[in-house]
Amino acid sequence: MTHVWESQLPLLVVLLVLGTMAKVITVRSGGEPGALSRLGPAVLVPGRLRVPALLVCAAGELVLAAGLLATGHAIFRWATVAFFAMSTYVLLELRRRRPDAGCGCFGEVSSAPVGVRSIGRTVVLTGMAGMSVLAPVPGWVAVLHPSWLTAAGVALLLVLSPETAELIERARFRAPCEQRRGPSESATLARLRSSGAWRAHREGLTSLEPYDSWRELCWRFFAFQNHDHDDVVFAVYLSGRRPAVRMAVVGSEGSESLTEYTPVSA
Incomplete structure (x- = not known):
């Protein structure tokens, strides 16, 4: 059973290092204006603390990776379990409080x-970290002797990683989603109409055709009216095979705010 407990250590080390590198690169590159306001965990803290929060998270990941790789001490194993368990909680909070934000x-x-998928990945990683607690060898030994269980873990994480589709898109188009042309408005509307959010709310709409549509960054918005004369706004993410769909109802007294958005073509 020893090889079972240590089989996921290489994955944990690699993912923690990749997470560290990606966060540091994001901070150093600057990216799009306001980019950090759309990424967790930075999105959950005030603006002036977003860069420090991302860097602290990156530093923590690096410490955990080094500890897992170099030693077999239980403190690093349990700290990794706690880290991924906390990450699961943070993602659930992000999904509840800021459904437009990415996990970062x-x-x-x-x-x-x-x-x-993102939440499922952190749950799986928490389980993998829990398995590693029982591993009798340091991570570098497991890295030098990977098993078929390691390969199975890689396959599972690839399936659960939405970044896979984004990286493929970037390899094809060499530009982030915000700068790509994106699918046509009709194709995006078809995606909306195949979603659960649409099926749950379409009966309350006065018309099945939107009276307005516009794009902001990587989202396409469609505005409808319901029988109470409120605006029902659907947002469809413009990347990925199964794009996220969000919905909000804007009361009639606040509907004028919709005119602040400038429609742009897809």
């Missing part, structure tokens, strides 16, 4: 809205 797990590459 790998810097600005993780800008897609937090979904079930």
Whole structure:
């Protein structure tokens, strides 16, 4: 059973190092204006603390990776379990409080809205970290002797990682989602109509055709009216095979705020 407990140590080390590097690169590159306001955990803290929060997270990941790699001390193993368990909680909070924000797990590459896959990945990583607690060898030994269980873990994490699709898109187009042309408005509307959010709210709409549509960054917005004369606004993310769909109802007294958005073509 020894090889089972240590099989996921290489994955944990590599992911923690990649997370550190990606966050540091995101901070150093600057990215788009306001980019950090769309990434967790930075999005959960005041603006002036966003860069320090991201760097503290990166430093913590680096310490954990070094501890897992160089030693077999239980403190690093349990700290890694706690880190990924806390990450799961943070992602759940992000999904509840800021459904438009990305997890920031790998810097600005993780800008897609937090979904079930991102949360599932942190749950799996928490389990992997829990397995590593029982490993009798330091991480460097496991790195030198990977097993088929390590490969299985890689495959599972690839399936659960929304960044995979984003990296493929960037390799094809060499530009972040915000700067790409994106799917047509009709294609995005079709995506909306196949979503659960649409099915849950379409009966309350006065018309199945939007009266307004516009794009902001990597989102396409569609505005409808319901029978109470409120504005029902759907937002469709413009990247990924199964894009996120969000919905908000704007009361009639606040509907004028919709005119502040400038429609742009997809």
